[in-house]
Amino acid sequence: MRIIEAKDYKELSKQAANIIAAQIVMKPDCVLGLATGSSPIGTYDQLVEKYENGDLDFSKVSSVNLDEYRGLDHENDQSYYYFMHEHLFDRVNIDAENTNVPDGTNPDAEAECKRYEELIRSYGGVDLQLLGLGHNGHIGFNEPAPIFEKETHCVDLTESTIEANKRFFASADDVPKQAYTMGIGTIMRAKKILVVVSGADKADIVAKAFFGDVTPEVPASILQMHPDVTIVGDAEALAKIPR
Template sequence: MNVIVTESPEQAFSQAAGMIACEIHSNATPVLGLATGRTMESIYQILVQKHESGTLDFSKATSFNLDEYIGLSPTDPNSYRHYMQEHLFAHVNISAKEIHVPNGTAPDLDAECAQYEAAIRASGGIGLQLLGIGETGHIGFNEPPSAFDTRTRVVQLDEVTRRQNSGMFGNDPACVPERALTMGVGTILDARKLLLVAVGVGKAAIINEALNGPMSENVSATAIRLHPAYTVILDEAAASIWMKNSK
């Protein structure tokens, strides 16, 4: 288990961005698995700054995002494709043809999921997968229960998740789409490295459950403990319960 605890959220973000930058520097054709959320915004901001300073080149990189809402077009302000454009893609030199986000408006969603898996395989597999963790313990949108061998698929979003994500939808959970496309737990575990980042006391209980609780399909984040090369970066607040229980 590689758990890094920092004194502040800013230090956590900086360490995570440094790991992603190292992955890009150390591979001729880096393949990144990317995530969304407030935590990721700060990480992407640091990566953009590194690029603008001339120390980080995305020109040979390929990216695959974890998930997307069903029914939202790539240009919808609440779509994850739009989020990625705003926070990262528009500010770095990644090739548009190497950007992959599940298509939530695909006419055949099952075919879209199969194509997404095929594209990941064709890229040579994800080198480093960035992860957050939701209140239900999900990674990606792998809501409980999610088997550890699941692949990219259609999922029904938990009401807890819809409430958690409602800030982008006028704070109205009813406006959050009910379904999404997500990489499966098995797809995530196929990445050569995993990097999970969480900050704030609001994540402390679920982080403790993910790292100390029983392995469970009801908390998909527990699956990262099966991976041979995973890193968890936390600030002291997010790590507080885990540290007490790990003494």
């Protein structure tokens, strides 16, 4: 596990974008696993800047997103499909046909999860998976649980996740209660994993997830077992890790 400490969110975003950009340069037709939420927005902005400067070409890149709320359509501005188009896809020259987000409108959870898992396998897996880190240790929408879920599945969101996400909605009642998400096994099959984390409010979970016991009660702790993980965090988020 490699840990890169950035002085602030802007530097963190630059460092993370540099790692993703290097992946694209090394393998122009790479498969990127992408994440949503507030943490990667700066990273996407930096990638867009590199593209606009002529330093990055997304034309052969394919992408698979970690997750999507169940029940939200593409036009809903809180859907992750909408988020990805707003922050990255519509701002670079990636082929829309090669971008993939779980279909939150599919009412058949079993069929959608199977379809998405097969889609990821059809690409030959993910070359680099970008992750954020939830306050309770969730990655994607893999919540604390008795076991590590292996493949893409439909999950009931915990109250803490709903509470954390309600700032994006009119009220907590409007936050979807379920989501489709890659499983822990799906994530762990990525060749490389990049975690971005910022803020003092993440310091406790960073220390617990990456320096504590490996347990499904802290889903991100499984990343300790992956052979190629890079964590890019600002000083506040990394304040409680062992030195």
